[in-house]
Amino acid sequence: MLVVDEYQYLTQLDKGFSSKLQRLWDMALCNSNIHLILCGSVLSMMHSEVLAYNAPLYGRRTSQFHIKAIKFNYLKEFLPKCSKLELMQIYASFGTIPKYLNEYDSSLSFMRNIESKILNKNSYLYSDEF
Numbered sequence: 001m002l003v004v005d006e007y008q009y010l011t012q013l014d015k016g017f018s019s020k021l022q023r024l025w026d027m028a029l030c031n032s033n034i035h036l037i038l039c040g041s042v043l044s045m046m047h048s049e050v051l052a053y054n055a056p057l058y059g060r061r062t063s064q065f066h067i068k069a070i071k072f073n074y075l076k077e078f079l080p081k082c083s084k085l086e087l088m089q090i091y092a093s094f095g096t097i098p099k100y101l102n103e104y105d106s107s108l109s110f111m112r113n114i115e116s117k118i119l120n121k122n123s124y125l126y127s128d129e130f
Contacts, residue, residue: 003037008045018049018056025060070096081106093118100125 004010010017029036038057040046043066050057051064075087078101082090089110094100094117103117103125118125 001035001037003039005039007038007040007049008042011045011049022056022060025057030060070098070101075101078102079104079106086110094125 014020025036038046038050047055049055050061052058072087072091075091075096076082078098079087079090090101090104090113093110093114094104103123104113105117108116117123120126
């Protein structure tokens with residue numbers, strides 16, 4: 001199994017990457033016992049590089065999944081100590097990506113989390129592409 005997460009970064013670095021992958025797949029990998037999983041958070045790029053009729057990898061997928069954002073009702077499972085108001089603030093500021101939710105420190109106030117987890121230039125979330 002080969003998993004490529006955030007596939008759009010490869011296509012940004014090398015505009016012809018999908019075509020190269022297509023050739024590799026068609027010449028060597030299609031008859032092998034490999035499962036290739038391409039993941040991407042930019043739906044338009046996944047469509048243009050993989051799903052669209054004129055995409056280099058069109059016709060080579062066996063399945064696809066569109067994973068949706070976590071619903072607000074499930075935030076409590078990530079942050080059980082937070083009030084409903086705090087959960088609304090967190091939902092609006094941190095989104096629903098589990099890694100981002102795990103960055104939230106429920107021992108700190110909401111504003112302190114914003115300062116230390118998002119606005120701090122040395123923090124993980126400051127430099128990540130929300």
